[in-house]
Amino acid sequence: MLDRFVIVRSSSFDEYRAGGRVFTPEVSRFEPAAREAFKGQIAAFTFGKASDSVILGSAVTSVGVLARMEPIEAVRVLLPTSAAFCIQGGRWTREFAGFGRAALMPARGLDGQAGAGHFLEVRMPRSRLAGAMDLLECNAEIGAVLDRFGCDPRLDGLRLFAEHVHHLVASIDQEPAALVDFDRFRSAHEQILVLRLARVIAAAARHSRQRGPSRGGVALPRAMEFIHAHAEGDVDLAALARYAGVSLRTLQFRFRSEFDKTIVQYVRDHRLALARDRLEQADPEATVTGIAVATGFSHLGEFSRLYRQRYGELPRETLQRARAGKARSWSGDRP
Numbered sequence: 001m002l003d004r005f006v007i008v009r010s011s012s013f014d015e016y017r018a019g020g021r022v023f024t025p026e027v028s029r030f031e032p033a034a035r036e037a038f039k040g041q042i043a044a045f046t047f048g049k050a051s052d053s054v055i056l057g058s059a060v061t062s063v064g065v066l067a068r069m070e071p072i073e074a075v076r077v078l079l080p081t082s083a084a085f086c087i088q089g090g091r092w093t094r095e096f097a098g099f100g101r102a103a104l105m106p107a108r109g110l111d112g113q114a115g116a117g118h119f120l121e122v123r124m125p126r127s128r129l130a131g132a133m134d135l136l137e138c139n140a141e142i143g144a145v146l147d148r149f150g151c152d153p154r155l156d157g158l159r160l161f162a163e164h165v166h167h168l169v170a171s172i173d174q175e176p177a178a179l180v181d182f183d184r185f186r187s188a189h190e191q192i193l194v195l196r197l198a199r200v201i202a203a204a205a206r207h208s209r210q211r212g213p214s215r216g217g218v219a220l221p222r223a224m225e226f227i228h229a230h231a232e233g234d235v236d237l238a239a240l241a242r243y244a245g246v247s248l249r250t251l252q253f254r255f256r257s258e259f260d261k262t263i264v265q266y267v268r269d270h271r272l273a274l275a276r277d278r279l280e281q282a283d284p285e286a287t288v289t290g291i292a293v294a295t296g297f298s299h300l301g302e303f304s305r306l307y308r309q310r311y312g313e314l315p316r317e318t319l320q321r322a323r324a325g326k327a328r329s330w331s332g333d334r335p
Contacts, residue, residue: 001118002043002058002172004180009041016040016061023057023123029068033113038063045172047190052125054190056169060118067112069105075124075146076105077197079162082117087151094151102162104200106150107143120165124197132198140205149204154229156203160277161196167283168193219244220254223263231270232296237263271296272310275303279318288315 008019017030019042032038040061047054061083078085084097089110096103097115126142133139149155168189172180179185223244227235240263241248255263275295282291289300292315297303307315 001041001060002045002056002169004043004173004177005045006041006043011037011039013038013040013063016042020059023055024069026070026072027067028070029066029111031066033064033066036063047186047193052127054125054128054193055123056165056172057121057123058118058169059114059121061114061116064113064115067114069110069112071107071109073107073126073143075107075126075129075142075197075201077102077122077124077161077165078105079120079122079165080117081119083119084115084117085112085119086115087112089150096151096153100159100162100166101153102158102165103151103153104146104149104155104158107146110150120169122165122193122197124194128194129198129201132194133202135195136198136202138198138202138205140202142201145201145205154225155200156224156228157196157200160274161200163278164192164196164281219246219251220258223251223255227263227267227270231267231274232294235267235296267296268306269310272307275307275315276311276318279315280322282319282322284323286319288319291315291319 007022008016010016010019013032016038020030021027023042023044038061040063041059043058045056047056079102080097081099084095085103086093086095087103087105087110089106089108094103129142133142153159175185223240226240226243230236237248241251244251246254252263255261255266259266261269272295275291275297278286278291278295279288288304292300292303304314307313307318311318
């Protein structure tokens with residue numbers, strides 16, 4: 001909730017509106033969705049002192065809020081916890097809700113409604129993303145990617161980004177103030193956020209370029225979207241084919257032609273990539289078994305075998321190395 005960094009806490013919507021516009025100055029309309037007793041709080045954590053620093057925001061209201069956002073240069077990611085969102089941009093309307101979800105906001109103007117409850121927001125200047133995009137060898141125009149894929153919660157890597165943000169908020173709330181206020185703490189976490197979000201945008205840009213008959217038409221990208229959204233649970237192949245709009249046999253052929261893999265192999269490799277990312281970023285309490293189950297593997301022995309075959313080491317070795325690296329990093333900061 002970022003309670004140490006409150007901008008406004010009030011039962012007056014006018015005061016809440018004024019505080020909200022400090023954080024989101026591009027809002028041209030901001031009003032309650034119902035005439036009821038109102039309570040709200042907005043908090044914001046800035047990762048640096050420069051004007052182009054990343055900002056992490058937290059907002060909670062007892063009543064839904066209607067807003068009109070004008071076109072902006074900043075990249076914004078909304079992460080609902082208990083609030084639900086309905087966003088309108090031109091002729092389309094999209095809704096998303098649920099803890100652990102996230103959605104990039106389009107760069108163009110839009111109308112939206114946030115339901116009563118709590119949500120987080122990451123606000124990042126495009127200038128901070130430009131260098132990271134170069135590292136990922138992606139020269140896509142960020143605004144165009146945002147407008148094309150905005151409000152789509154299924155983008156590759158977006159769920160992991162959301163999980164990272166929630167862990168970060170918990171850390172900011174629970175760690176001693178002296179550590180949270182340490183410049184290296186803020187700088188390190190800011191760099192991770194920038195790289196993770198750049199990865200999401202770069203993946204969306206590459207996905208966009210893959211659309212077309214030579215890359216499997218619309219069916220292949222839709223199938224990948226379905227897999228990325230459901231990989232942590234059961235991927236129903238019949239439902240996958242229906243979502244892609246082709247027969248399962250045709251979809252199998254396209255996966256073999258494009259990736260030299262069956263659908264099952266593609267799902268497995270995607271789950272392994274998710275698991276490796278989580279092992280490398282794991283909390284001290286995390287376990288290999290917990291991460292394996294959370295990324296769709298029900299048999300630990302099979303997971304370890306596949307993981308070692310793909311990455312040349314056991315999952316526990318990845319976890320141990322990641323923790324050792326973090327320990328060295330923190331010990332290096334001690335005077």
